[in-house]
Amino acid sequence: MPANNLRKAAILALVSVVLVIGSWELYLRSKGVAISYDNGKELWADKRAMVYEPADKATVFIGSSRIKFDLDIDTWQQTTGRHAIQLAIEGSSPVPVLTDLGNDPNFRGRLVVDVIEPIFFSSAPFNLERPTTNIDWYKKRTPAQRASFVLNHALESWFVFLDQDKYSLNAGLGRLNVPNRPDVYEFPAFPDDFNCSDFSRQSKMTQKFVADTSLQHRVQNVWLFVMDMAKKAPPPKGNPVPPILAVVKEAVSKIRSRGGDVVFLRPPSSGTMGAVEQHVFTRDKFWDPLLAATSSKGIYFTDYPATSHFTCPEWSHLTPQDAVKYTQALITELPPTFTR
């Protein structure tokens, strides 16, 4: 093919790409899809690098998904004037991150740890996988990877279709719902309209989700699947609580020895999930020993009138509106060194 023909092919390719991708972007925007950021290890590492801000300027949050929904970062920052660094990871134990911060001689800050007992007191590999991967990525990321993250952030701020969980090729193929062979394990998908994630790593339910009870039921069914899975799982070998408490105690002591501080937090849950959690993971066996072992303050949502009345639409997380109220209540209950 002569150069001229190849140039024509290149122009055709360029025009087609602009037309197809441009149309896709416009279509998604017309459906009300908002900008969302890939909540992967790269964004986590970017936030992890911020924990060295002076203790009077920043508070670090670790945990599972609840604190990501329930802490409204704008409210926190406007009320306290402090930076909220969100390091919680969905469906994951905060213990590896707590251990990492405990072992980091440069971390001297204020740390709020979100406790969801079934995850916090579990040493199952899938609860530890993402934190371990994220920590590893943070420690080994190269200058080229950091530069790519900056460029990716700029692009994600422009295009709504850049959302790997919802609009990637694999997400589209997954949406075909092709039936599987009997007994194939597949984690049920969350509805696309469940939530979106911003650059500060806060998760927010979409207004469509808040208004649509059928979508909420779909997420409730995901939690029922998870609870059923947990019920069928073989019991852990030995009691996992004492070794986890020992690790947590050591990390907390190390942070305090450097002038930092740690508070534990139990955010609201409701419905079947809330009932199961409080029935199986009773306070006297999990929450109270945690506070006793670490000599820490704990904020359990049922202990405070301002936080005990919330209802989670899908049993596990607060709506954006309630997250604002919960954050305000949290600010009044946390020790002053965390908020002033």
Added chain:
Amino acid sequence: MVFNSYTFVVFFIIVLILHNLPFSWRQKKIHLLLASYIFYAAWNPPFILLLWLSTVVDFFVGRALYTQTNIHKKRLLLVVSLIGNLGMLCFFKYGTFLLENFVSVLNLLGVNYHPAKPNIILPAGISFYTFTTLCYTIDMFKKKSEPVRSLLDFSLFVTFFPHLVAGPIVRPPQLVPQFESPRKATKQQLMEGLFLLSLGLFMKVVLADSMLAGSADAIFSSQGKLGALDAWMGVLAFSGQIFFDFAGYSTCAIGAALCLGFILPLNFRFPYAAVGFSDFWRRWHITLSAWLRDYLYIPLGGNRKGLFRTYMNLMITMLLGGLWHGANWTFVVWGGLHGLYLWAEKLFTDRKEMRRSPDLHEKSPITAMAEPLKAGISLSARNKLAYALLTFLLINITWVFFRSPTFSGAGNMLQSMFGMVQGATPLLTTIAIIKVSVIVVVMLIAHWLMRNTTILDVIRRLPWWVTGLSWSLMLILLILSQESSSSFIYFQF
């Protein structure tokens, strides 16, 4: 820096613009050299010192090797170069492996020795640039080519960013003459280079990472019992993944160099259309197999020292070739299996040719690597296809050892593949099975149809709008796949 990253896109645009500005040729070469150092340092800055050390030592040792007339001093210089290059490779790549094996042997002998595990980080591309510099000093020792006149040209030869980290492994005569006179891509080269870059990224990001890696990882990391269907799908997924990953890298490298006006050697030629194993090694990682042939197999004696030595040399070459891929005995077994296949094929072809030709000892599968594609077994078209499928099947068996981190993992996988496992729970989703099946079947058909041509020949023959639409489809899928910039598998080698 990896090709499949936003950083590389920006980097390459800047390099391309600067290379086309009206600077002198020397200034352009300095710019390319600095760009190559930035490309490498963006991965792990301290390791650039190793690259400099290797470059400077081999430049001066190479020149001394060429001019030295005293054979003893010449041999000493060669030993210095070999120790320098291979010593560095051994320390960084095989240090932990050697120590582990040393400790195992001591423990077997009853010595209770348990040293702390060393924490050695493997510098990116060390296996590739070590082979690049080694072939230069060996060539100088044998006076096979002229020494490179300037340190700038030699540094650029070693460091030129398209081939630096994962090949193709270039020889001095292939690249150094291209640095001697001003070069700028023609419009044709620029367009073909951009097409190859797009194709390489499509192979890596869409096919390897987005479509196949998930299934391969799920199967090879599974702790439970696997059924035959799942096991085969996992192995086939890996067969596709490793091809698209590595051939994708080579295609990007060749494309990037072509955009700048430089031509790198072909590294893959539709390997899964190979009819037999010597044919496979003429098509898979061509620059490595040619390197092993010229700098290991032939110096060992090749096929010049009798049939027994020929077979031994062949096996040693494949075992060391396996070890080059990774510091683990599983890689050695992978190489050994290929050696066995080559033995079997040689036995078969030798017997067949014995009836026709008395000089059968003159050929071996590995020397056939150097010959044009006419080499191999003469078969009817139908038998050729059947033998190609058998070759592909047996190559899949070798990938089990290549991908499994342990022998027990490989053993379990082989048992699953051959239906020797009862009570397995199905693992892969239907959509995963469809993805693997469709991609592998299309890949095999494409390899077979294009086995005697190249991608550039194909696009030169196609109507411009077909090329344009194919190009746009690749780019659209590349953008929509939204895969993060994961490393290429061959970076770890």
